[in-house]
Amino acid sequence: MVEEALILAEGLYATTDGKTAHGLVRRSSRYRIVGVIDSTLAGRDAGEVLDGKPRGIKIYASLQEALREHPEAKWLIIGVATPGGVLPPHYREVVKEAIQSGLGVVSGLHEFLSDDPELS
Secondary structure (H helix, E strand, C coil), X not given: CCEEEEEXXXXXXXXXXXXXXXXXXXXXXXXXXXEEEXXXXXXXXXXXXXXXXXXXXXXXXXXXXXXHHCCCCCEEXXXXXXXXXXXXXXXXXXHHHHHHCCCEEECCCCCCXXXXXXXX
16 A cells, blocks of 8 residues: 655755655655645645656645645655755754654665654
Protein backbone atom coordinates (compact mmCIF):
# COMPACT_ATOMS: atom_id res chain seq x y z
CA MET A 1 0.00 0.00 0.00
CA VAL A 2 1.38 3.39 -1.02
CA GLU A 3 1.11 5.91 1.83
CA GLU A 4 0.80 9.66 1.52
CA ALA A 5 3.80 11.83 2.30
CA LEU A 6 4.80 15.46 2.58
CA ILE A 7 8.25 16.71 1.63
CA LEU A 8 10.15 19.28 3.70
CA ALA A 9 12.29 21.48 1.45
CA GLU A 10 11.98 24.84 3.22
CA GLY A 11 13.84 27.54 1.33
CA LEU A 12 15.62 25.04 -0.92
CA TYR A 13 13.04 23.48 -3.22
CA ALA A 14 13.91 25.72 -6.17
CA THR A 15 17.65 25.07 -5.76
CA THR A 16 19.90 22.12 -6.60
CA ASP A 17 19.96 21.32 -2.86
CA GLY A 18 16.32 20.25 -3.25
CA LYS A 19 17.33 17.29 -5.39
CA THR A 20 15.76 14.66 -3.12
CA ALA A 21 12.44 16.51 -3.30
CA HIS A 22 12.81 16.87 -7.06
CA GLY A 23 13.17 13.13 -7.56
CA LEU A 24 10.14 12.37 -5.38
CA VAL A 25 7.98 14.96 -7.13
CA ARG A 26 8.93 13.46 -10.50
CA ARG A 27 8.13 9.91 -9.41
CA SER A 28 7.82 7.75 -6.33
CA SER A 29 6.66 4.17 -6.20
CA ARG A 30 6.84 4.03 -2.40
CA TYR A 31 4.95 7.21 -1.47
CA ARG A 32 2.15 9.29 -2.91
CA ILE A 33 3.53 12.80 -2.56
CA VAL A 34 0.69 15.14 -1.57
CA GLY A 35 2.63 18.31 -0.82
CA VAL A 36 5.93 20.11 -0.47
CA ILE A 37 6.70 22.49 2.40
CA ASP A 38 8.61 25.61 1.33
CA SER A 39 7.18 28.94 2.46
CA THR A 40 9.15 30.82 -0.21
CA LEU A 41 7.05 29.13 -2.93
CA ALA A 42 3.74 28.59 -1.11
CA GLY A 43 0.68 28.22 -3.31
CA ARG A 44 2.54 27.08 -6.40
CA ASP A 45 2.53 23.66 -8.06
CA ALA A 46 5.71 21.71 -7.25
CA GLY A 47 5.95 20.31 -10.77
CA GLU A 48 5.61 23.70 -12.42
CA VAL A 49 8.38 25.11 -10.21
CA LEU A 50 10.59 22.09 -10.91
CA ASP A 51 10.34 21.69 -14.66
CA GLY A 52 7.23 23.49 -15.89
CA LYS A 53 5.03 20.35 -15.79
CA PRO A 54 2.01 20.62 -13.46
CA ARG A 55 1.74 17.59 -11.19
CA GLY A 56 -1.05 18.61 -8.83
CA ILE A 57 1.35 18.72 -5.87
CA LYS A 58 0.86 21.95 -3.94
CA ILE A 59 3.62 23.78 -2.12
CA TYR A 60 2.62 24.81 1.41
CA ALA A 61 3.91 27.50 3.75
CA SER A 62 3.95 25.21 6.79
CA LEU A 63 3.47 21.65 7.98
CA GLN A 64 0.23 22.57 9.73
CA GLU A 65 -1.18 24.11 6.55
CA ALA A 66 -0.31 20.94 4.63
CA LEU A 67 -1.83 18.68 7.29
CA ARG A 68 -5.08 20.67 7.27
CA GLU A 69 -5.50 19.73 3.60
CA HIS A 70 -3.94 16.26 3.91
CA PRO A 71 -4.71 14.85 7.37
CA GLU A 72 -4.18 11.35 5.96
CA ALA A 73 -0.45 12.00 5.35
CA LYS A 74 1.68 9.48 7.24
CA TRP A 75 5.22 10.65 6.45
CA LEU A 76 7.41 13.75 6.38
CA ILE A 77 10.40 13.29 4.07
CA ILE A 78 13.44 15.55 4.37
CA GLY A 79 13.78 16.53 0.72
CA VAL A 80 17.09 18.35 0.69
CA ALA A 81 20.81 17.61 0.53
CA THR A 82 22.74 19.94 2.82
CA PRO A 83 26.44 20.72 3.25
CA GLY A 84 27.85 18.01 5.50
CA GLY A 85 24.52 16.18 5.44
CA VAL A 86 23.28 17.86 8.62
CA LEU A 87 19.72 18.86 9.41
CA PRO A 88 19.35 22.64 9.01
CA PRO A 89 18.61 24.21 12.42
CA HIS A 90 15.31 25.73 11.26
CA TYR A 91 14.13 22.27 10.11
CA ARG A 92 14.32 20.87 13.67
CA GLU A 93 11.09 22.51 14.81
CA VAL A 94 9.22 21.19 11.77
CA VAL A 95 10.56 17.68 12.40
CA LYS A 96 9.51 17.87 16.07
CA GLU A 97 6.08 19.12 15.00
CA ALA A 98 5.77 16.22 12.55
CA ILE A 99 6.63 13.68 15.24
CA GLN A 100 4.14 15.27 17.65
CA SER A 101 1.51 15.08 14.89
CA GLY A 102 2.09 11.34 14.54
CA LEU A 103 4.03 11.40 11.27
CA GLY A 104 6.98 9.16 10.58
CA VAL A 105 10.08 11.05 9.43
CA VAL A 106 12.33 9.88 6.60
CA SER A 107 15.77 11.42 6.19
CA GLY A 108 18.64 10.54 3.90
CA LEU A 109 20.96 13.05 5.54
CA HIS A 110 24.29 11.87 6.96
CA GLU A 111 23.21 13.07 10.41
CA PHE A 112 20.96 10.35 11.83
CA LEU A 113 17.84 11.79 13.41
CA SER A 114 17.62 8.69 15.61
CA ASP A 115 20.91 9.74 17.27
CA ASP A 116 19.32 12.99 18.45
CA PRO A 117 17.57 12.46 21.81
CA GLU A 118 15.27 15.40 21.12
CA LEU A 119 14.03 13.84 17.86
CA SER A 120 14.14 10.11 18.56
